[in-house]
Amino acid sequence: MNRVYVWSLPTRVFHWLLVFSIVAAYLTSEEDEWLSIHAAFGITVGALVLYRILWGIVGPIHSRWRDFDLSLASLKEYLLTVFSPKRTYVGHNPAASYAMIGIIAVTLLLAVTGLLTYGIQENRGIFAFLHNSFFREMELFEELHEALATLLYLLIGAHVGGVLLDRLLHAEHGTLGSIVNGYKNLEGYGVSLTLFQKLFALVGIGLSIFALLYVLGVRDNPITASHHAAVDYEKEHPLFVNECASCHVLYPPSLLPEHSWRRMMADLENHFGDDASLDPADTQSILEYLVANAAEHSSSEASVKILKSLPNQDIIAVTQTPFWKRTHREIAPEVFDHEKVKSKANCKACHGDIERGLIEDTAIKMPQTRS
Ligand code: HEC
Numbered sequence: 001m002n003r004v005y006v007w008s009l010p011t012r013v014f015h016w017l018l019v020f021s022i023v024a025a026y027l028t029s030e031e032d033e034w035l036s037i038h039a040a041f042g043i044t045v046g047a048l049v050l051y052r053i054l055w056g057i058v059g060p061i062h063s064r065w066r067d068f069d070l071s072l073a074s075l076k077e078y079l080l081t082v083f084s085p086k087r088t089y090v091g092h093n094p095a096a097s098y099a100m101i102g103i104i105a106v107t108l109l110l111a112v113t114g115l116l117t118y119g120i121q122e123n124r125g126i127f128a129f130l131h132n133s134f135f136r137e138m139e140l141f142e143e144l145h146e147a148l149a150t151l152l153y154l155l156i157g158a159h160v161g162g163v164l165l166d167r168l169l170h171a172e173h174g175t176l177g178s179i180v181n182g183y184k185n186l187e188g189y190g191v192s193l194t195l196f197q198k199l200f201a202l203v204g205i206g207l208s209i210f211a212l213l214y215v216l217g218v219r220d221n222p223i224t225a226s227h228h229a230a231v232d233y234e235k236e237h238p239l240f241v242n243e244c245a246s247c248h249v250l251y252p253p254s255l256l257p258e259h260s261w262r263r264m265m266a267d268l269e270n271h272f273g274d275d276a277s278l279d280p281a282d283t284q285s286i287l288e289y290l291v292a293n294a295a296e297h298s299s300s301e302a303s304v305k306i307l308k309s310l311p312n313q314d315i316i317a318v319t320q321t322p323f324w325k326r327t328h329r330e331i332a333p334e335v336f337d338h339e340k341v342k343s344k345a346n347c348k349a350c351h352g353d354i355e356r357g358l359i360e361d362t363a364i365k366m367p368q369t370r371s
């Protein structure tokens with residue numbers, strides 16, 4: 001039986017690092033608290049794919065782009081004769097070549113749209129400079145990123161499906177095992193790496209791993225640091241802090257639209273069951289401050305999404321906005337009732353930075369409510 005060395009060590013290491021990073025990015029994509037970890041794995045995926053694109057130019061036979069058979073005639077022949085193939089492929093067969101190129105292209109676009117979303121929506125990272133101009137479009141970039149992720153899962157499904165089908169039909173070729181040990185049981189040209197290729201792989205893969213450790217390990221690094229500035233309310237409007245943070249958390253004005261603040265300030269005697277009334281001059285001064293800094297005047301994710309979620313309702317509580325309900329729907333009611341939280345409206349219990357006008361994903365911390 002013939003054995004041929006098809007996938008060199010760098011190609012296999014790249015493959016498994018990419019699998020690991022994509023799975024990690026997928027697993028950390030749902031919760032806002034994990035966004036910076038998600039971003040770290042996303043950046044690693046991007047670095048790995050850039051390395052792989054170059055490896056396809058300078059790398060060895062079977063891994064080079066020009067060894068990918070992309071002719072439609074070959075693809076057609078391959079698909080029509082899957083069950084009784086006319087020829088064997090030592091490297092990628094035509095269908096797999098398309099899947100590989102699709103996966104590389106979509107993954108690269110995912111990394112780019114991820115960085116753009118991160119910059120535009122979160123005001124973080126290397127594209128944060130786009131935040132002020134494009135924050136109104138934040139959901140567009142988020143949706144684009146999510147659509148690409150769905151496409152990637154489909155391509156990965158096709159890739160894994162193809163490998164498993166091959167395993168059923170041609171187990172003797174050892175294709176499945178080749179991505180672990182490098183060998184297929186076929187006849188053809190084997191791989192051997194030049195010194196340059198070995199060094200290139202070492203640097204490329206090494207930099208990708210370094211990127212992961214750096215972004216995960218170094219706080220406020222340029223790749224993930226936030227550019228939102230904290231607000232010192234005490235300095236900006238002491239009266240507002242005195243009057244509006246005496247009974248509860250200081251709610252940043254940017255969390256409600258102008259008309260909600262007007263409505264609330266017009267009826268402070270009946271303020272959620274309390275009398276919070278002030279003399280007219282103070283009421284007017286606070287109202288002006290609230291309106292000037294209302295959601296309409298903020299580029300933060302919370303403000304944009306709260307505004308979008310409000311269909312002309314007379315809501316005056318942040319916790320009543322559809323956006324707030326949606327973001328917190330997975331938190332059990334017992335958590336809000338717990339003595340460390342007491343109320344949904346006690347934002348500070350979980351958002352330690354809210355009274356500085358920030359609601360950063362990295363600052364979300366659920367209190368220990370289970371003893
Ligand atoms: C006398 C006490 C008191 C004062 C003073 C007071 N509030 Fe309140 N406020 C309350 C109570 C009680 C609630 C209901 C809290 C809850 O649901 O747990 C509330 C709720 C709110 C909410 C809605 C929170 C949510 O559920 O999203 C906002 C916004 C708010 N207050 C703003 C203000 C502003 C602005 C001022 C200053 C003009 C102010 N409050 C002054 C007692 C007060």
Ligand code: HEC
Nearest residue numbers: 031032033302318319327335344345346347349350359361
């Ligand atoms: C019991 C803890 C808890 C309380 C209390 C709480 N939150 Fe949250 N909040 C969370 C968690 C957890 C998330 C992340 C949800 C997710 O994974 O998407 C979150 C997410 C958010 C987000 C979205 C952040 C983003 O970048 O997407 C905003 C805005 C927010 N909270 C505002 C508030 C406000 C305003 C209050 C008070 C009126 C509040 N929260 C009260 C736990 C809490």
